[in-house]
Amino acid sequence: MRLQFGAVSKYVVSDGDLAQEILADKAQAFGRKRMIRSFRPVTGDGLFALEGPEHREHRRILTPAFSRAALARVTPLICEAASEHAGRMPSGTALDLNHEMLRLSADITVRCLVRSQTDQETVSWLATKAAPISKGILLRMLAPAWSPALPTPEGIARRRATHRLRQVVADLPARHMPDAGGNDVLSVLEKAACPARGQAPLTRTSVVDELVTLLIASSEATAVTLAWAWHELARHPQAEQAVQAEADTLFNSGRPLPEKLMEHLPFTNRAVMEVLRLYPVPVMPRNALREVNVGGFRFPSGAEVLINLYGMHRNPASYSDPHTFDPHRWAANTSPIALSSAYMPFSTGSHRCIGAPFAALIAPIALAALAARFQLRPTDPRHRVRAVPGVVTRPNRLVMTAAPRAGAVIGAQRGVHEQSPTT
Template sequence: MITGQAETSEAYDVAHPSEGGLDIPRAPGHWGPLGHLPLLRHGLLSTLAELGAGAPVVKLQVGAVTKYVVSDGDLAQEILGDKRQAFGRKRVIRGFRPVTGDGLLSLESREHREHRRILAPAFGRLPLARITPLICEVASEYAGRMFSGPSSGPGLDLDLDLDLEMLRLSADITVRCLFRSHTDQETVSWLATKAAPLSKGVLLRMLAPAWSPALPTPEFVARRRATHRLRQVVADLPARHMPAEGGDDVLSLLEGAACPARGPARISRAAVVDELVTLLVAASEATAVTLAWAWHELARHPRAEQAVQAEADAVFNSGRSLPEKLLEHLPLTTKAVMEVLRLYPVPVLPRNALREVSVGGFRFPRGAEVLINVYGIHRDPGHYPQPHTFDPDRWPSDATPLALSSAYLPFSTGAHRCIGAPFAALIAPIALAALAARFQLRPAEAGRRVRAVPGVVTRPNRLIMTASPRVGAGIGAQRVSEQPPAT
């Protein structure tokens, strides 16, 4: 019976010891049959931030469903690392498999390890160093196209749907730099347009009951058609492949593993498409959202924006060839990207307990639905003073997005850590600097609040910004030194 008052006080229940460890306390704000639904009235992200500032792990009841929300970095590391064999990924697999097939995001155990071994060389230091000039070229071409249309030109501003524009750029970078293939700009635009609806479908399948995403709603039908078209586009990429000199680009590695002429095939032809779809969806959306949020935050923080512009000018507007180790010349831009990844990460990582297991002294029952609260961990005031504030200076000068700590998990950790993390850590600062050297962005609607919404990634609800060419900034591409990277 609902009495109008919460059943518990606003303090967390006391954890009680049991044979397998401490029972996990219930989150505050439980309202009878409604469970914790009132706690969610301000949205999932607000709830995750609130839980992140509370107990390390709590039970959250939504109707008849109980979730175990882990908001402590050390516990998250244990679940994703040392105790990973005790936890499954059925909701992650359910979410991604209809789009990505049997790609890395949907694989477990031996198949997952084999696919990672095949793809890993593409994300090594030398292959990524070799694609740095191409990243700069693609970003510069994009900047040139922005101000070459009939409604643009010198002295003219341009209103942009930034989420969509950054998806166009990141999809182009992924196809041309990571896959070493090519597709026309119309197809790139299509990929960008369909990425958000597909992402929403993944989130629905991850969080909803198993049967609900199969209902033939108009949204379901549209997502299924978009998925079919996406797989057609990706299946055509090998025909336009321009292999890297070392043969260590993604497409070369996948094609080689599927080729029976080189010995027993390690993967099927269908698996090649699955992995290309997986990497395209994951890399494009994650990078696009990072860049969109970076522009939003820089526009709100002039000091950080000026620091990024100064670095960009020194590198891209100097009239000299770009240096080989480009990222070392962009430390402030890299810190800005790190701060964006902290504020707007993948909000949750779902896991399910395959057996009763103790983590950090807490007992998780068999079948427990676990949500690793990355959003809350990244905003833990115990680790980050003023956690909701964009402050790139909180990071040391030599920091990189790949630096692992229990309170910083932008790419997850353990066996399922994002294989493309080195690629993402490279392209986001370079693309941001390459564009910042050429134009400045300001909100198109002054005073309009941009709201963060949960998805597979934390994305802006609608981000319309006005791009203005910077005085004296060049639009043409500069080239990186063609010398091979040092070994």
């Protein structure tokens, strides 16, 4: 679909094969100027805001933190954080699921990626400020390049929140508890040598830039995935019961958690994959750096391209009954990371989300850990939850009440610290 705004042409792409060409096969013909302009005021020169050799180098530096071995060592921390969060969740009280899941995901992200304990007051602050900071990123993404940054009260508050966020992140290294293998994010950043700087270590600012980038990306994306998962499970009792059955086997058995944890969560994993299909990042903007032919269609130089993941993931040509939550459609697949071009919740190509394996691990485990303890139901069944597009696709207002489940074992993550799980 082509849209014309004055002299600027915008193209909306909802076809998976075309998206694959733009994001991967012919990625060098497309830039990311809108994304860079949108994220840089928050993330500085973190991975989101880098291109070319610098992007490749920073990605190389960070890759060990997301290796199979590194992720195996964070699995106990995910279980620990989720179980502790379940212990703090009040039963019988209306909960803002967006905020509740942001608190959980921020806590997990800091523990796993930085190996730093953060007090719950700071975690709550991070959850409260994530939405306005994200909104600022979205507004910059949508605004014309020439539009001024007007000093509105809302804009001033967002800039203050961003400044405070960077201060909070800059303080994390003081509480750093390095991973035994030296492959947590902070460890790999602190020991990295950058060829662009004559093999000198990364500056303190560069380290903070990357930590802020990963904290924002992981926390918000995981939170909305979990929030939508609870929404869909409440509407689909059979799927909810299947998740609960797997959760009970792991967290309510009274036994230590098994090493290969994800092997015991096949349906929960499929439920998360289906949530990622229905509620992905809505769009990914690109700009044509030169005239380029994609799938027989010519994009002129300077054209702005919007990859419509939301539409692509609900395309009836790719999915039967595309608007229905159906985890069984993924029965033949075990990973949301490498599937067909019709499914790319983590993007694809050189800018595919580096934390995709981490995200694919957090959501099923956290969902199961909470499902072992609680059943969540909408506080007002008459309220219609709507998807609100932004940097992520979030529920407009999701208020639910947690009811304790019979047979839940308090502290059921016993023995998790002694395990060395593999994923």
